[in-house]
Amino acid sequence: MKEYLIISTSVELVRIAADDVLCILADGNYSTISAVNGETRVVTLQLGQVERLIANQLTSGNTDFIRIGKSLIINRQYINYINIQKQQLALSDGKSASIMLTASKEALKQLKDLVVG
Amino acid sequence: MTNGQEINEDEIRIIGGGGKKKRSRRLWWLWLLLALAMVAVGVLVVVLQPKNQTEPLDETPVTEQQTVDAEPAITWLDNVDNSQSAEIVVLDTAVDSMQLQVLIPINTTPELYIGKLSDSDSDILLATMAADIRRDNGKIVGAYVYAGEPLSWGLSKRGYCAIFDGRMTIGVADNSPLFEQATEQGGFFFRQYAAVDNGAAVENNPENAAPRRALCVMDGRYCIVACADRVMMNDFSKALARLGVEEAVYLVGGSAHGWWRDGEGRVNHFIEGNDRPYNKKYMNYIVFRAN
Numbered sequence: 001m002k003e004y005l006i007i008s009t010s011v012e013l014v015r016i017a018a019d020d021v022l023c024i025l026a027d028g029n030y031s032t033i034s035a036v037n038g039e040t041r042v043v044t045l046q047l048g049q050v051e052r053l054i055a056n057q058l059t060s061g062n063t064d065f066i067r068i069g070k071s072l073i074i075n076r077q078y079i080n081y082i083n084i085q086k087q088q089l090a091l092s093d094g095k096s097a098s099i100m101l102t103a104s105k106e107a108l109k110q111l112k113d114l115v116v117g
Numbered sequence: 118m119t120n121g122q123e124i125n126e127d128e129i130r131i132i133g134g135g136g137k138k139k140r141s142r143r144l145w146w147l148w149l150l151l152a153l154a155m156v157a158v159g160v161l162v163v164v165l166q167p168k169n170q171t172e173p174l175d176e177t178p179v180t181e182q183q184t185v186d187a188e189p190a191i192t193w194l195d196n197v198d199n200s201q202s203a204e205i206v207v208l209d210t211a212v213d214s215m216q217l218q219v220l221i222p223i224n225t226t227p228e229l230y231i232g233k234l235s236d237s238d239s240d241i242l243l244a245t246m247a248a249d250i251r252r253d254n255g256k257i258v259g260a261y262v263y264a265g266e267p268l269s270w271g272l273s274k275r276g277y278c279a280i281f282d283g284r285m286t287i288g289v290a291d292n293s294p295l296f297e298q299a300t301e302q303g304g305f306f307f308r309q310y311a312a313v314d315n316g317a318a319v320e321n322n323p324e325n326a327a328p329r330r331a332l333c334v335m336d337g338r339y340c341i342v343a344c345a346d347r348v349m350m351n352d353f354s355k356a357l358a359r360l361g362v363e364e365a366v367y368l369v370g371g372s373a374h375g376w377w378r379d380g381e382g383r384v385n386h387f388i389e390g391n392d393r394p395y396n397k398k399y400m401n402y403i404v405f406r407a408n
Contacts, residue, residue, distance in 0.1 A: 011273055028371065029323055030252050042253035044273065048324045051132055058133035065132040067124060073132065106127035114129070 005057055007033065007043050007050060014041045018064065022078055022091050022099060024050055026071035036078070036097040047071060068103050068111065079115055084108045203407035205242050205377045212356040215348060219360075220377055221340045225405035226283040229305040231263050234402050236376050236384045243405040245330055245341060245368050245375030245387060247278070248307040250399050257399045259308030262299040268399070276311030276319075276366030278332060278403070280304055285339055287332055287364050289314040307401070310350070312365035318354035321367075328388065329353040330375070332403065333365040341368070343387055368403065375402070 005021065007014040014033060022034045026047035033041045033050075043050065051073060054065055067073050074091060080098070081090035084105050092098040103111070124130065203224040210217050225242055234244055248269075249258040259273040278287045279295035281304040286295060289311040299306035311319040312331045326347040333342050342360065344353055350367070357365050368375075375387045 011271060027252050029249065029325075032253075042251065044251070044258065046323050046325055049322060055133040060133070062133060063131045066129055067132055068129045069126040070124060104126045107129050110129045114131075 003059060005054055007053055009044050012043065014043055021075050022097055023075065023101065024073040034099060036093050038097060047073065068107050072101060072103060082108050082112050084112065203242060204380050212359045215344055215356045216346060217356065218343045219340050221338060222405040224408045226408055227280050227285050227403060227405050229263055229307065230402045230404045232400060239382065240406045241404045242407055243377040244402045246373040247368055247401050247403040248309060249369055250397055255397050255399060257401060260296050260306060262296060262304065262306035264305065265300055265303035267300050274308045274310045276309045277306065278366055279306045287334060287366050289319065310367040312354045312367050313357050313362045314364065316358060316363050318358040321350045323350050327371045329370045330368040330387065331357060331365045332368055333357060333362040335362045
């Protein structure tokens with residue numbers, strides 16, 4: 001059974017399967033949700049508020065979502081490539097969805113350690 | 118729970134799940150051990166301390182340090198001479214170490230403006246972005262009326278500002294008849310986050326720190342209070358309330374375009390170096406024109 005996230009504000013609602021979320025990017029007072037199918041949704045919530053909504057809805061044991069710095073939340077299932085020197089992080093589902101992001105070297109180092117375990 | 122807390126660019130954290138819980142439990146034990154150790158040290162000190170040293174050596178009463186409030190802002194507003202020609206009076210102050218700039222339009226008429234605005238229009242003494250614009254579709258967030266024409270609908274934020282015949286009303290309400298009134302009477306209306314309602318700070322959700330601006334009523338006068346430093350929204354609201362602001366709504370903050378003209382006609386931008394408006398259709402301002 002799919003686990004769904006509901007990102008709701010006073011005027012809009014986004015319902016999306018947690019597995020379908022590629023990443024969420026901060027954009028000032030807004031956040032852009034990028035889905036695996038290529039769709040993007042902008043919600044009038046700051047990234048911290050989205051983070052809190054996700055945290056309140058995820059079942060315990062689900063550690064897929066990782067906040068990286070001030071402006072990014074990623075779904076670790078889709079981590080495809082990390083280059084610490086170039087500060088690059090690529091997310092991909094191995095098919096159509098792919099996105100290249102940047103993050104600080106230190107954050108990427110921690111992320112790499114987390115993935116390697 | 119970890120989430121929604123401050124985070125640095127160099128940090129990562131797992132959202133929800135169990136990773137963080139383990140860590141906090143470890144910390145809980147650490148704190149317990151630390152507390153027990155401190156209690157043990159305290160008991161040892163009391164037991165081993167010679168009795169004569171436990172008596173007070175000096176009976177001089179300790180004077181409690183008192184915090185003295187800054188002189189209320191209302192006093193300076195009273196001193197602003199209303200008979201001057203049209204200008205923007207700028208006063209600098211601080212509340213709880215937050216540096217604030219109070220800009221008081223004198224002999225001016227407020228109105229809204231939509232579109233690209235040039236700072237070369239010398240009739241405009243103060244202009245600053247008013248309602249938020251959505252990044253995805255470029256449209257105005259919340260109800261908005263421009264010269265009687267409604268351009269946007271809906272309640273997204275509870276603060277509002279309405280202008281009719283040069284008279285401004287700001288307040289906090291889910292539904293305001295002033296929206297309809299603005300459409301009927303050729304007035305202006307926009308919505309923004311509420312900052313102060315009846316002298317009390319209003320709590321808001323956004324948690325990021327940014328330069329802030331608010332349209333305020335203080336001692337019956339309209340003014341704009343700006344903080345160029347990055348501050349939390351709720352801290353800014355509290356500072357406004359402490360300043361003596363009775364009602365206030367936020368204006369677009371951060372690096373939003375805006376300026377005021379000083380007595381010698383020089384243009385001063387709220388954010389130094391940010392002298393260009395964004396290229397958006399619904400870019401909108403509140404402006405104060407010289408009478």
